[in-house]
Amino acid sequence: MSRCQMKKDKRKKNIGLLEYDYESAYNKSLEDMEEWMAQQLFKHIRTNYALKTIKAGEQLEVEIYPLFDKKEDIPKEGRIKKDNRQAQGRLNDKNARKRVERLINANFDDNDLWCTFTYDDEHLPADGDIDAALKNVKKFIRRLNYKRKKLNLPNCKYIYVTEYNPTAKIRWHHHIVMDGLLDRDTVEKTWNCGKRSQIRRLEKDENGFSGMANYIVKEKERIRSEKRWNSSQGLKQPEVKVVKNKRPGAKSGNYRKIEHYVNKMVRNENAIKEQMKAWYPDYDFTTAKIYYNDFNTRFYIYTRLRKQKD
Numbered sequence: 546m547s548r549c550q551m552k553k554d555k556r557k558k559n560i561g562l563l564e565y566d567y568e569s570a571y572n573k574s575l576e577d578m579e580e581w582m583a584q585q586l587f588k589h590i591r592t593n594y595a596l597k598t599i600k601a602g603e604q605l606e607v608e609i610y611p612l613f614d615k616k617e618d619i620p621k622e623g624r625i626k627k628d629n630r631q632a633q634g635r636l637n638d639k640n641a642r643k644r645v646e647r648l649i650n651a652n653f654d655d656n657d658l659w660c661t662f663t664y665d666d667e668h669l670p671a672d673g674d675i676d677a678a679l680k681n682v683k684k685f686i687r688r689l690n691y692k693r694k695k696l697n698l699p700n701c702k703y704i705y706v707t708e709y710n711p712t713a714k715i716r717w718h719h720h721i722v723m724d725g726l727l728d729r730d731t732v733e734k735t736w737n738c739g740k741r742s743q744i745r746r747l748e749k750d751e752n753g754f755s756g757m758a759n760y761i762v763k764e765k766e767r768i769r770s771e772k773r774w775n776s777s778q779g780l781k782q783p784e785v786k787v788v789k790n791k792r793p794g795a796k797s798g799n800y801r802k803i804e805h806y807v808n809k810m811v812r813n814e815n816a817i818k819e820q821m822k823a824w825y826p827d828y829d830f831t832t833a834k835i836y837y838n839d840f841n842t843r844f845y846i847y848t849r850l851r852k853q854k855d
Contacts (some may be wrong), residue, residue, distance in 0.1 A: 652780045686701060
């Protein structure tokens with residue numbers, strides 16, 4: 546094969562791999578669209594779509610979004626500008642929230658704990674002193690692991706988020722999700738920086754722990770260089786897979802481009818549930834949402850499913 550041909554093949558493989566923020570690019574709900582606008586958007590436009598699955602514990606998320614190889618084809622809301630710190634910060638926050646949510650769903654269950662630790666006046670970190678606050682959490686985990694070792698328990702499995710609001714009554718507090726191998730009384734007594742702690746058992750709903758996870762990593766003003774979250778080592782990672790073609794059902798042998806399924810789903814939202822059942826028969830359908838952007842009349846489809854109980 547000639548060098549020229551190799552370059553052409555390489556370019557073909559990379560078509561549609563341009564990274565962008567598709568959630569921001571497609572942020573208008575199909576439910577709010579006027580009928581005349583719908584007719585315009587439903588006109589057939591050839592588009593390459595990707596289907597991404599994110600498996601985290603019992604939760605399965607399915608994201609379908611357009612692929613582009615030219616920046617000017619991407620809606621401006623979704624373009625990633627590295628020199629725009631504010632936009633990049635919003636994207637980083639969004640990705641951090643999704644990451645924490647998925648790690649919690651992948652690693653914890655109803656036997657584990659959700660702890661909220663606050664401070665008394667004696668131990669309250671100075672305003673804005675994020676390093677002092679994080680140091681307190683790290684000392685707490687070291688004390689916790691020392692007690693666990695004496696009981697022949699492994700080191701604590703955890704994810705924690707530190708929150709600071711200078712105008713709130715409780716300026717500093719820490720949310721910690723951890724395994725439940727150590728009893729709650731011992732965990733509570735190990736925190737020695739304040740008495741107003743809350744420790745409760747985790748409780749799943751149809752979306753696993755996503756509601757709780759989004760609460761503890763909700764968008765807020767951040768201190769410069771503040772770490773968004775921290776975790777123990779060795780946590781299970783969400784399983785992520787991206788494809789451009791899909792079989793109609795588990796037993797079918799023919800693959801079709803994702804675009805074929807998008808056109809059906811947009812015209813009939815009930816087709817999303819039917820198609821998800823065909824693709825993922827071991828999961829129950831939870832919710833789905835279709836978004837669009839009139840910049841290029843293409844769509845972003847988000848679906849969430851939950852593993853069936855044995």
